[in-house]
Amino acid sequence: MKFDVIVIGGGSAGYVAGSVIARNGKSVAVIEKEKFGGVCVRSGCVPSIFLYDVSFFLSRLTEIGNYKGLSIKVDPDDIFASRNNLVEYLSEAGKKLVENSGGATFLGEAKINGSIIEVEGEKLEYDNLIIASGSSPSLPRIKGVENGLTEDQAVNLNHIPKELIVVGGGFAGTEIAQFYARLGSTVTLVTKGRILKDVSDDARTIVRDSLEWDGVTVRENCEPVYQDRELLKTTCGEFRGEVVYATGRRPNFPTGLESLHIEANCNGIKVDKSMRTSNPKVWAIGDVVDKERKVAHSAMMEGYISSLSILGRDVRVDYTVVPQVVYTDPQVAVVGRPREVKRVSKFPLGASTRAIIHGIKEGYVKLGVDDEGKICYGEVVSQYAEEIINIIALAIKAQMKAEDLALLPLVHPSVSEGVSNAAKALFNLDVDVFKDSNGA
Numbered sequence: 147m148k149f150d151v152i153v154i155g156g157g158s159a160g161y162v163a164g165s166v167i168a169r170n171g172k173s174v175a176v177i178e179k180e181k182f183g184g185v186c187v188r189s190g191c192v193p194s195i196f197l198y199d200v201s202f203f204l205s206r207l208t209e210i211g212n213y214k215g216l217s218i219k220v221d222p223d224d225i226f227a228s229r230n231n232l233v234e235y236l237s238e239a240g241k242k243l244v245e246n247s248g249g250a251t252f253l254g255e256a257k258i259n260g261s262i263i264e265v266e267g268e269k270l271e272y273d274n275l276i277i278a279s280g281s282s283p284s285l286p287r288i289k290g291v292e293n294g295l296t297e298d299q300a301v302n303l304n305h306i307p308k309e310l311i312v313v314g315g316g317f318a319g320t321e322i323a324q325f326y327a328r329l330g331s332t333v334t335l336v337t338k339g340r341i342l343k344d345v346s347d348d349a350r351t352i353v354r355d356s357l358e359w360d361g362v363t364v365r366e367n368c369e370p371v372y373q374d375r376e377l378l379k380t381t382c383g384e385f386r387g388e389v390v391y392a393t394g395r396r397p398n399f400p401t402g403l404e405s406l407h408i409e410a411n412c413n414g415i416k417v418d419k420s421m422r423t424s425n426p427k428v429w430a431i432g433d434v435v436d437k438e439r440k441v442a443h444s445a446m447m448e449g450y451i452s453s454l455s456i457l458g459r460d461v462r463v464d465y466t467v468v469p470q471v472v473y474t475d476p477q478v479a480v481v482g483r484p485r486e487v488k489r490v491s492k493f494p495l496g497a498s499t500r501a502i503i504h505g506i507k508e509g510y511v512k513l514g515v516d517d518e519g520k521i522c523y524g525e526v527v528s529q530y531a532e533e534i535i536n537i538i539a540l541a542i543k544a545q546m547k548a549e550d551l552a553l554l555p556l557v558h559p560s561v562s563e564g565v566s567n568a569a570k571a572l573f574n575l576d577v578d579v580f581k582d583s584n585g586a
Contacts, residue, residue, distance in 0.1 A: 148271040149173045151456060152263055154256045154400050155278030157184015158442045159432030161240040162449030163276050168249035170457050175272075176244050177256040177265050183237035184280050185433065186442035189298035192236055194321055196229045197301060198473045201328035202529075205360070205475070206506070213505035222329070226304045233302075258402030261427075274427055274456050275406075277415060278449070281395040281433035281440065286313070290373035294389035297322065307331045309387030311378050313370050315341035317472045319392035320353060324474050327360045334363045334385050336378075341366065342472065348492075349478045349527050352508060356475055397434045411436055419462040421452040429456065437465070444468045467543045469535040476509045479535035482523035482542045487514030491571035495528055497578045498567075499559035511564035513538070515548045515572065524565075534562045541565075548572050 153164045156178030164176035181188060204220050211218030241251050254266035256279075263270045283296035295303075297318045308331065312323040315337025323335040335341065335357065341364060342350050357364055368382035378385045397414040408423040409416040414436035421429045431448035433440045447463065454461045469481040496507040506529050514523030524538030541551055552569035556562060570576040 147175075147268070148273075149175045149250070150272070151175075151274045151276060151453075152177065152256075152270060152272040153276045153278055154258075154263070155179075155184065155280055155432065155434075156182035156240055156244070156251070157278060157280050157432060157445070158186045159280075159445035159449040160184070160276070160278035161244050162446050163278065163431060163453040164244045164249045165247040166450060166453035167456065168244065168247035170453075171248075172457070174244075174249040175252060175270060176249055177252045177254065177263065177270075178241070179255050179279075180253075181237050182240040182244075182251075183233070184278075184445075185298070186445075187236045187240065188233060189301060191442050192233055193229055193301040194318070194325075195473050196232060197225075197325045197329070198321060198475070200225050200229075201325040202475055205328045210505045230302075230304075256400050258400055258405055260405050272427075274429070276452055276456075277400060277403075277423075277428065277430040277434055278432045278445075279398040279400045279434045281397050283391065284394040284396040285391050286370055286393050288370050288372050290375075291391065293373050293375055294378075294391050297390060297392040300326075300390040300392070307388040309376075310334070311336060311385045311387045311389045312392060313337075313378075313389065314392035314394070315339065315343070315364075315366065316392060316394070317342070317470075319390075320357065321473050322390055322392060323362050324357055324360055327357070327362045332387070333361065334365060334387070336365045336368045336370065336380055336382070336385070338369045339367065342478070345472070345478055345480060346512075346525060348510070348512070349525065352476065352527055353472070353474050353478060356508075395433065395440065397436075399434070413437075420455040421448050421463060422455065439465060439468050439470060441468065441470060464543075467539045469539050471532045471535065473532075476506075476527050476529055477531035479526045479531035480524065481535050481539045482514065482521075483516075484514060484523050486516045486522045488517045489515045489572060491515075491568050493564045493568035493571060493576065494579065495561065495564055497580075498561055498564055499578075500561045500563065501528075503559065504561070511538075511568040513548065513551075513565070513568045513572075519547050519549065520545050521548055521551060521569075526564075528561060528564075530561050534565060537562055537565050 150172040151174045153160045153176045167174040257264045310331040310333045327333040371379045408425045415430040429452040432445035472478040492512040495501045495509045501507045509527035512525040516522040521541045526534045
């Protein structure tokens, strides 16, 4: 059986690419090793953010109710069954979307042998190949590591651990530590450096304070040495409990990749701006690619870029406006080019009318402006950071002048109004902040 295009991987990148190609009249097959959805749906964004939402409601609704004069009591019910149902629904939705677009789907491991892909004993041929095989957790090389859980397993637990040790202070580690602490676990977060080392000191301080408020013990500059069942020995002492390793990810290279003679390294497959590899018939997208920001929305963008490239469009990937979000409470989001920043302004959400009405006032909106007065960077710490950062991404993409953003009449009162208020601060127009405020 021959297809115009075969896609290996049915995650965020793969289902998008397969659907676009099928909708444009080409024959396409999407091969998924286990279940559609990939990391995002099955072991990343979806289950993790679901547990973030649940723990947020449990932690915050009573507080918000008291603020507004309401009596609210929230108790957990069968949260894990609800999460599992949601994951399965979205996983099946990805498969159905490919099929609804006119594509074929196959379940099983794809084994590459040049221009032939074998899956479950069936041999498929292709004119063009897209590799979207994703990533897997990368564990530290210590004795007994097999006794621990990966970050993928941690967000899919069907129980609340009594005691939990999270190794890794990056995005996944801090998220897991906080939502399980709020669900009732006694949590210790161990990290070899500082938590969230890739975000600003302003954001890191707020998140660390929030973690400690929720009862998380944070041990920085601390590394695991070995694990013996539920005992973890580290360079800063011994801890007991279920252990989760959130220590990074590695690309999943499909079996037989070497037969394609493409360039790759330990971080992934090398591609050009159209996502084409060194083999002119092969493209690669998603977490399997050698790149910095391995997030679902980046993978989906690459799905569009690769499929349009195969269809003959001259399109190029642009990573300068890929936002990143940490789903802690408050959320932390960043976007843009921090190295180009010449001036910075910050609007505290404690001065936001909408945040004051709502009752959750932690955080800020920070903007960076380049030497031409254009918005080039954004940082948001807020309950709504995931939404607000998209506005800043649009401003950066449009090369918007800070003065134009300052005079843009965003809805008042709204939390996202903080974007224009942060720009106003550059021109002494931010009248919502007292003149003697330090903006913290």
